[in-house]
Amino acid sequence: MSIGAFIWAKTWTTELTSSQKLVLLMIADRYNDPQKRAWPSVATLAVDCSLSTRQVKRCTKVLEQMGLIEIEPWFNASRNERTSNRYYLPMHDSESVKRSQVIRFDEEWDPEGLLIRHEMPA
Numbered sequence: 001m002s003i004g005a006f007i008w009a010k011t012w013t014t015e016l017t018s019s020q021k022l023v024l025l026m027i028a029d030r031y032n033d034p035q036k037r038a039w040p041s042v043a044t045l046a047v048d049c050s051l052s053t054r055q056v057k058r059c060t061k062v063l064e065q066m067g068l069i070e071i072e073p074w075f076n077a078s079r080n081e082r083t084s085n086r087y088y089l090p091m092h093d094s095e096s097v098k099r100s101q102v103i104r105f106d107e108e109w110d111p112e113g114l115l116i117r118h119e120m121p122a
Contacts, residue, residue: 005031005038008092012068022049023059024068027087036095039074041084060087067091 009028012021026048030038045060046053063069070088075081 001029002031002033004033005029005089005092008089015066017059019049019051019055020059020062023051023056024063027060027063027069028089028092031087031089031092033093036088036093037072038087038089039084040087044084060085 005028006025009021009024012024016024023045026045027038027040029048030040030044032038040048042053042056042060045051045056049056051059060069060071064071068089068091070090072086072088074083074086
């Protein structure tokens with residue numbers, strides 16, 4: 001959780017519907033400062049916001065069009081499937097910008113229980 005990202009998201013009082021603002025707040029709540037992004041699934045955001053997954057997708061599309069978030073799809077090569085999108089907050093943190101291509105990765109857990117992601121060429 002990033003207090004700074006959450007406080008930044010709270011400042012948006014105009015141009016957002018209540019659903020859009022709530023989705024922005026929940027993305028900001030899950031923002032990881034060291035990694036400069038958040039990666040909650042659409043289903044997780046739907047539960048957090050008490051919205052349907054379809055409504056969350058509509059909200060994130062509008063937030064992206066407004067420039068409040070950037071969305072980057074991710075792909076897990078080991079399972080050959082898409083995984084949770086990565087959400088960036090470029091207006092909150094100038095270093096929070098998406099890469100220009102879909103990132104493919106394999107993941108494993110190290111002995112200390114930390115997730116290791118091995119990026120692969122797209």
